[in-house]
Amino acid sequence: MAIKISLLTSLLLLVFNYALPFSSMASVENRKPYIVYMGSRPEGEERLAASRHLSLLQKSIGSTFSSDYLLYSYKRSFDGFVAYLSEDEAQMISELPDVVSVFPDEELELETTGSWDFLGLPEEVDRSNLESDIIVGVIDSGISPESQSFDDTGYGSPPSKWKGSCQVTPDDLNFTCNNKIIGARFYRSSGVFGSSDVRSPRDTNGHGTHVASIVAGGLVRDASFYGLADGTARGGVPSARIAAYKVCWSSSCASSDILAAFDDAVADGVDIISVSIASTALNYFGDSISIGSFGAMRNGILTSTSAGNTGPNARTIRKFAPWFLSVAASTTNRKFVTEVVLGDGRILEGISINRFDLGNDQYPIIYAGYAPNETAGFNGQTSRLCGQAYSLDANLVRGNIVLCDARITGPAPSLAGAVGVVVANDTQLDYPAEYLPYPVSQFSVEAGLQILEYIRSTGNPTATIHKSVETYDIWAPYVASFSARGPNILTPDILKPDISAPGVSILGAWSGSVPYHLASGTSAAAPHATGAAAYVKTFHPTWSPAAIRSALMTTASPISRSGWKNTVPEEFASGAGNINPIGAKDPGLVYDADANDYASFLCGQGYDTPTLRLITGDDTTCTAANNRTVWELNHPSFAASVPSGQPFSRFFLRAVTNVGSAYSTYTAVITAPPTLGIHVIPPTLSFTSLGQTLQFVLILRGELDIGSSGSATLVWDDGEHKVRSPIIAYSAAASDFVANYAQPEAAAAGVSTI
Known part of the structure; x- marks a missing residue:
């Protein structure tokens, strides 16, 4: 996360980035903002980050250096800073042994709402x-x-x-x-x-x-x-x-x-x-x-x-059908942070979307667990969550900032008269709180414990909350913690979600x-x-719908595990990766499919004719001729749920249609870990016309321990197009797919929270 060096510096940054063109910044000569990324944060040096960055700048720039050049100092989840630099200075700093990369901070000047430009x-x-x-x-x-x-x-x-x-x-x-x-x-x-x-x-x-x-x-x-x-x-x-x-x-x-x-x-x-x-x-x-x-x-x-x-968590996705596009939520490089200033002068930076600013006035701060509404039957274990209406004692909370132990979903703080809320919630730290009619900022559990310790150790604890500001998220894109994950518990050998797209602070x-x-x-x-x-x-x-979905999936940008912690293989979080609209316009090849293909897939899944007709609405019949396995469905991704501790083999039959150049030859490029053996037959596909369809078989072999997985990719490359498909093999106990995830079917479904 970023910590502002001073309120004045922050205000100057906002003015520079959103009100004036760079050419008018006479105070910083011909420099412009650059991001200097230095990798992971050194242990125990969080408080020293700003001084280290200032020292590096001073040594690099020399006598012309000014402390005003340093705009932001990143210190919590990674090490780096933002500073005004000339092109030569940026090049010089990029060559230092402690620096990973240096690049212009141009994306901080958002010309749109951000997400489409980011894509x-x-x-x-x-x-x-x-x-x-x-x-x-x-x-x-x-x-x-x-x-x-x-x-x-x-x-x-x-x-x-x-x-x-x-x-x-x-x-x-x-x-x-x-x-x-x-x-x-x-x-x-x-x-x-x-x-x-x-x-x-x-x-x-x-x-x-x-x-x-x-x-x-x-x-x-x-x-x-x-x-x-x-x-x-x-x-x-x-x-x-x-x-x-x-x-x-x-x-x-x-x-x-x-x-x-x-x-x-x-x-x-x-x-x-x-x-x-x-x-x-x-x-x-x-x-x-x-x-x-x-x-x-x-x-x-x-x-x-x-x-x-x-x-x-794994196996939380409930959108399984291979004929629609199932979309996970990813981040963009814009993040909103909200400062909380404690009475002892400490400045903590949380995540939220907060339009209110309490200014420099300090307000009493109280832990919600110390303020249960006992007359209404609540205790501290309930009140600390701030979730249930009237769980907080208004006589204790009114006019205070309240520290809660869970993301706010109920009206308790408002009903009790709180002037603001500080949330300690590590489970969804990348998910800004919904808009609330009072100031709010969300922190990790560790930061929440710091605030609680301050409350406990101080006779008159106070705090204030400032309005949110925009910062640059160097790790983006990554899949948000709230986004449902695979694997697919209905058809384990169909990868879901299919793809990811911006879904945070839109x-x-x-x-x-x-x-x-x-x-x-x-x-x-x-x-x-x-x-x-x-x-x-x-x-x-x-x-066709399948061709469009294929174009989106095979041109998607792979997402790394950087950013928010991910407890499952990345394919179960982001599918094929983050959408790339421009690339999808010209994918080269597409994995096409029609209603008959999906009907055959359902027959292979064990659906009988009467059941299938409920879905198709026609006289489709399951026969031996169209009873196909899941590995024969022409899907743009490859997934295999395999027994643990035993050698396995999977054969995937696929067909690709040429939508690129009439005369083109594609070569299969496999990237795989040592635990997986992957072969493609034939290894090259030569097309002589547009619309031509050629088949291939992907053979996947290996052996996996229980609970383990292996990630790989297949790329069909003709020198101009790179048609990429994710491959995931994983092992799990059979009970993992049934006992813990069976739910009664509901006649009505609720609106997904945005």
Whole structure:
């Protein structure tokens, strides 16, 4: 993490980075900010980091050195700093033995909300003239048509393929569609509404609006959340049209409504569907998203859906179907940090999105475990979590900052009159707290113990909380702790999630009191993948859903384990890696599949004809001819669940279709650990035309101890394209896939938290 050298330096940095071009920085001559990364933090030198960095700068620059050149000193999770340097000085420092790398700090000057630029899809990227014909269906909590992100200035009439409608009710006569939001419907089969629900397609909680704007929101300058993340808000395909299908209300999202929305969306003529809704079913035919997306796939429509927010443990993902795109949440290089200043002068830097600033005034600070509301039957073990309403004694907490031992999910601090909250929560330290109506900052358990020790050792403990500021996360991208992980407990030899995309601190349109909001979750990751898929489709409108998914997966950027701790192999966290929209436009080869392939896969999984027809909706029949093993499904990744302590062999049959150069030869390049033996037959594929399909077999052999795994990659390389597929082999006890993870099927699924 970063610690600011001084408040004045911090303010100067903000002014320099967000208000003035570098050429106007006369005070630092012709220098510009550079990041100097020095590897891991030396043990026991946290307090000395700033002085060490100043000393290095002084020795390197010499007599022209000024302490004002040092802007940030990183000291907690890694060693490094940000300083104003000339090009020659940066080169000189990069050659020092203690320095890993030096590079310009240009990305701190965010021109947009950050995520699309971070993914390499800038505002001025090459775009197809078909983008305005693409219709994105968003199945969620509705949409706010008044948002600037959905302004239709300059749009023509909806594409002729559009068959949908705009549902207006007497309860909300102000709801209107336009040439951007070309359709909107709502569904509530139960007829039960909450007090905050509006019986129209209008979004009342912000979730659906946020998702829609990430996918296809138009360009909005000077968007921010109370000044945080200031820049241009935009979606991945800002010229595309939006059709909103409201299935989520204040209480739940009914499976029946989700299926109805899928059904309408397909008939209405959408091209891509985005669904950021949780799933609890443990079989394909008991899950509305699996069924709905299968029908969409059969009609040429790809569904992109959130992996879930139940991480970081293994086997927590509940989105299994191979025909949709399951998306994990990753970080961008923008991080929001919030200072807490203790009464003894110590400055601690936590993670949160906090728009409030208590200033330099100190407030009493109390540990929530010391303030239980005993008259209401609570004890310190409950009150310390700050989760249950009225668990805190208002007489003790009112006017205080309160230290809590869990991420805030309840109203207890507010009800007790707290002026701010400090959270000690190591499990999801990379997951900023949701917006709260008072100052908040989140810390590790270790930092929380420091604060608690200060409270215990001081007769009059005090603290203050400052407004969040943006910093640069050198480790990004990495998968967020909350993102659900594999392996796949339903079909262990299908890798899920498929891919990762930005899902932490994403600025998007909102409903209610703020026009734009910063939010986190796989609900925000899925629409990034949806936007990338839509971008690819604008250049390849005839590609199948499987081809688009393949293009996204085989061009994804591998994610390292740097950053937040990961207790599972990286493939179970990020799938094929982080999306790369520009690369996916020209993947070279694609692993294609159609409804018949997936039906054969399900037959091979043991589904009988009556069950399969529940999913396909047609007269599909399982026969010996189409009963295929999972290893024959033409998926862009390779996974093998193997017995422990025994030699194993897996044979994967795959086919790739040429979408690159007509005459091209691809060579198989394998990267694997010594524990795995991998062979590809044939090792080269020679194509003589576009659209030509060639088969190959990947043979995977080895022996793994229980609970161990081996990660490898296959890259088909023609000198221009690198078609990359992850390979993961792992061993586990059979009981791990059943006993601890079986859940009763639910008729309704809740909205994923963002």
